[in-house]
Amino acid sequence: MNIPNLELARSILLDETPLAHDCGSLCGAACCQGNDHTGMLLFPGEETLYEGCTFGRILIGKETIGQQKTRVFVCRGTCPREQRPLSCRLFPLFLRFRDGVPRVRLDPRAHMCPLRRYGIAGLKQSFVERAEEVYNLLLQDEDCADFLHGLDRAFSL
Ligand code: SF4
Ligand code: SF4
Numbered sequence: 356m357n358i359p360n361l362e363l364a365r366s367i368l369l370d371e372t373p374l375a376h377d378c379g380s381l382c383g384a385a386c387c388q389g390n391d392h393t394g395m396l397l398f399p400g401e402e403t404l405y406e407g408c409t410f411g412r413i414l415i416g417k418e419t420i421g422q423q424k425t426r427v428f429v430c431r432g433t434c435p436r437e438q439r440p441l442s443c444r445l446f447p448l449f450l451r452f453r454d455g456v457p458r459v460r461l462d463p464r465a466h467m468c469p470l471r472r473y474g475i476a477g478l479k480q481s482f483v484e485r486a487e488e489v490y491n492l493l494l495q496d497e498d499c500a501d502f503l504h505g506l507d508r509a510f511s512l
Contacts, residue, residue: 356400356496361441364398364489368444369437371482373470385467386446387432394429395442396506399498402426410434421505423498441489447471448478448486449510450503457494457503459487463510 356364372378379387389395394414397405402413411430418425428440447470449462465471475483493499 356398356493356499358400358403360492360496361398361400361404364492365441365444367485367489367492368441368482371444371479371485373447373478373482375479378470382467382469384432385469386443386465387430387434388467389429389432391429394427395440395446396420397426397428398441398493399423399496399502401441404438405440408438410438419505420509421498421501421503423502423505445486445489448475448483450490450507451511452504452507457490459483459490 392414394411397413405411405413405428411428411434414427414429416425416427428442434443447462447465447468449460449464451458451460459475461471461475462468470477490503493503
């Protein structure tokens with residue numbers, strides 16, 4: 356995706372959070388507790404925003420999501436909030452496709468997230484709406500659309 360559109364997508368979720376208060380206080384920020392080999396998938400083109408990054412690094416995997424090699428951002432469990440990857444901003448949401456129709460759902464990888472038990476209805480409405488806006492923007496980009504379809508396939512098996 357071209358960088359201005361990627362930055363626009365990231366900016367839409369800059370200050371949004373899944374709940375009105377800091378949900379990280381419920382779980383000790385469980386979604387930020389990866390290890391040296393796990394992290395958050397970067398969207399196509401997003402890796403260029405992390406050149407010279409001091410709070411994390413990128414692992415390039417052998418696997419592919421759509422046509423893209425996986426690029427995983429591995430952090431140390433904290434980051435400057437305004438620099439967090441798009442996947443962190445969207446979590447715990449995920450885009451599913453059913454009969455080609457995209458629908459925002461909870462992320463099947465979010466086992467550690469206590470918000471899962473309440474479903475999407477338990478999340479802040481403005482967060483869900485902005486995530487939908489971001490997904491619509493991403494789907495206009497060929498590489499990101501391919502990535503999102505590939506991600507859905509990868510977690511539908
Ligand atoms: S795991 Fe869920 S509740 Fe915890 S910080 Fe992440 S999104 Fe919030
Ligand atoms: S980059 Fe930031 S928001 Fe994303 S997992 Fe790491 S600490 Fe959490």
